[in-house]
Amino acid sequence: MLHRHPLRHAALLIPIAILAAVSSAQKADSIHYDEHTRIFRMDAADVTYAFGVNNVEELEPVYWGRAVAANDPLPAPHTMPEASSNDSAPTVTPKEYAGWGGGLYPEPALKVTFPDGNRDLVLHYVSHKINGDELIITVKDIERAVFVDLHYSIDPATGIIGRWAVIENKTSTPIMIEAAAAATWNLPRDTDYSLRYLTGRWAGEWQLQKQAILPGETVLQSKRGSTSHQNNPWFAIERGEHPDEESGDVWFGALAWSGSWRISVEQDQLQQIRVTGGFNPFDFGYKLAPGKQLETPKFFGGYSHEGIGEASRILHRFELTKVLPQGPMPKPRPVIYNSWEATEFHVDEPGQSALAEKAASIGVERFIMDDGWFGQRKDDHAGLGDWYVNKEKFPNGLKPLIDKVHSLNMDFGLWVEPEMVNPDSDLYRKHPDWVLNFPGRPRTEGRNQLVLNLARKDVRDYVYNFLDDLLSHNQIAFLKWDYNRNWSEPGWPAVAPDDQKEVYVEYTRNLYGILAELRAKHPGVEIESCASGGGRVDLGILRYTDEVWPSDNTDAFDRLRIQDGFTYAYTPEVMMAWVTDSPGWTNNRTTSVAYRFLSSMQGSLGVGANLNKWGPEDFATAKQLIEAYKGIRETVQHGSLYRLVSPRDGSETSVTESVSSDKKQAALFTFLHSSTMNYPYPRVFLRGLDPKTTYAVTSIYGRLSKDTPTSASGSYWMSHGVDVELKGDFQTAAFRFDAK
Ligand code: GLA
Secondary structure, eight states: OOOOOHHHHHHTTTHHHHHHHHHHHHTSOOEEEETTTTEEEEEETTEEEEEEEOTTSOEEEEEEEEOOOTTOOOOOOOOOOOOBTTBOHHHHSOOSSOBSOSSOOSOOSEEEEOTTSOOOOOEEEEEEEEETTEEEEEEEESSSOEEEEEEEEEOTTTOOEEEEEEEEEOSSSOEEEEEEEEEEEEOOSOSOEEEEEEEOOTTOOOEEEEEEOOSEEEEEEEOSSSOOSSEEEEEEEEESSSOBTTBBOEEEEEEEOSSSEEEEEEEOTTSOEEEEEEEOOTTOOEEEOTTOEEEOOEEEEEEESBHHHHHHHHHHHHIIIIISTTTTSOOOOOOEEEOHHHHTTOOOHHHHHHHHHHHHHTTOOEEEEOSOSBTTOSSTTBOTTOOSBOTTTOTTOSHHHHHHHHHTTOEEEEEEOTTEEOSBSHHHHHOGGGBOOOTTSOOOOBTTBEEBOTTSHHHHHHHHHHHHHHHHHSOOOEEEEOOOOOOOSOOOTTSOGGGGGGHHHHHHHHHHHHHHHHHHHSTTOEEEEOBTTBSSOSTTGGGTOSEEOOOSOOOHHHHHHHHHHHHHHSOGGGBEEEEOOSSOTTTOOOOOHHHHHHHHTTSEEEEOSOGGGOOHHHHHHHHHHHHHHHHHHHHHHHSEEEEEEOOOTTOSEEEEEEEOTTSSEEEEEEEEEEOOTTOOOOOBOOOSSOTTSEEEEEEEESOBOTTOOSEEEHHIIIIIOBOBOOOSEEEEEEEEEEEO
């Protein structure tokens, strides 16, 4: 029997408010087609999205933004006139999903080559179906039997639209697909837009960038085979000169794909903005045989008229209710312990048992053993691929450790890196052909490892079977699924040269397939997506995983910025955050245990410190703060996040606040990087409370100024604000507000 966790029962209580909201909103009839104007219109949650069939039978955008009245006259779409001899009608007229053909210069959504050399593709409307919250429109090339089903879904609770395409070859010869996007999003014509996006690198993920959208094209992408640290498949576009966190129009989108991807943001010669995203066309080639289909990833798009703060909250709600595998309301995440920073590869039964005892004593609910337990794994040079328990480290298998962890009332999690192999492994010696490679060419290693070609059926079966075996024979509640390098030499020599580039699609599909099958067979098992930190975080992998590892950088101060950037696109529920040792390996910075805890308590809390080095005071602080976290975690993980003061751009302070969905509780986290010139800490004004409800304030850690009332109205906390007593360097305080 799987170890039962007290959390599971508590979790049943929260979802109800949200479920009720979702089901009442679902009653609305959100998709309409007007036969006279030939306009399709989708409405939900204060958003209207409309497009139609124009005079030349192409799908043309009409409107996307704040809801307009049901009887507002949306004009029937009509091609724009030629702008000049260089800018003919097909290229200046915005399109929902353009084939490359007919003189189109912006990014096409679909580009194909036919065997006779024709590369012209012009897609015209054929028919449509409305099935509840989903609309499917079939378009077809003007001459050849290439059909595309364009799918649209609208989420009644958030107004988030999902778009994807299914391309079908009904000709009698194969066609080569060279670019296939999920969608093109078109914004209202304006010149006053700016783009936000996320960039990074290993140990420095989730840096929020901002730039004006000017004529030309900005490309966000990964050519690395997976999502990447460098760019994340999320964007937001704000309108106006001074958009801010809580006001202004914002359009945003997130692509659900964990392989190579691309999102291009263009402003064309008529100042129209288009965002096209899907498979990365770089090195892409999908040979579609007659009768076969290719389905693109999903691209989700949303709109907020209350600034980028609300845009994030909308996206968080959507992820919690519509994306995560345990939706419509996932369980709150347990407090975990992870062994990596404490023991690295040197794991063994006595060492891990001792850590488990200490972890249990501070209130940890899940103990996770990281890398080092399998094969001939002493360091990162050997062992990946050989997923048997190392007998020197665990002479009696994993059972004694797992039993010990259970006896301490925690459940057990284990690290795996299923898609990789070290050349120094039995697996590689037996199957050197299983990795991505071009025959006769060098095999570039990263961290001494190569990438198994998951597109191959034998590799897929091997990976599924060893994981199924591991989960069937051990009481494992959680897998930390790691992925520590990008692709190189992405050849697939076992298939014909023309088919080899399908690896970009089949690899990721097989990854999703394995995750889905494992979850179905082992429904109690939760999974974390880790990729040398935050290298594989996207709405695709989040359909199959319960949390992610945002960064290997666990420095509590750096994490404030990392977490800030992360929450623009992803919910704090999935944001695993460990308290590690100080000074930390990243910056050699010293911070207090409390500072490290409060930094991590803004997400899903974990401890990754070497508890063997802790003194009694550290244990006491940790125990108290873990207990306090359990009292606010539902608010932090499932509530509405307000980024009150950003840690970016050299700010000396940062503040976040989370408000529970029923507005009965708020949690406030305040940080001071460095006091200067004897200034007091800036007053903090809360947001999102019910103005008429009375809230009592209590300290989780630190103090408010002496004249702060012990309780006051939501209006008082939001308008009068609170003064926090913080002075010094790397200081912190946190408070909870509970409705009386
Ligand atoms: C990656 C992960 C770390 C840790 C190591 C183990 O770097 O991001 O958290 O699991 O691998 O080798």
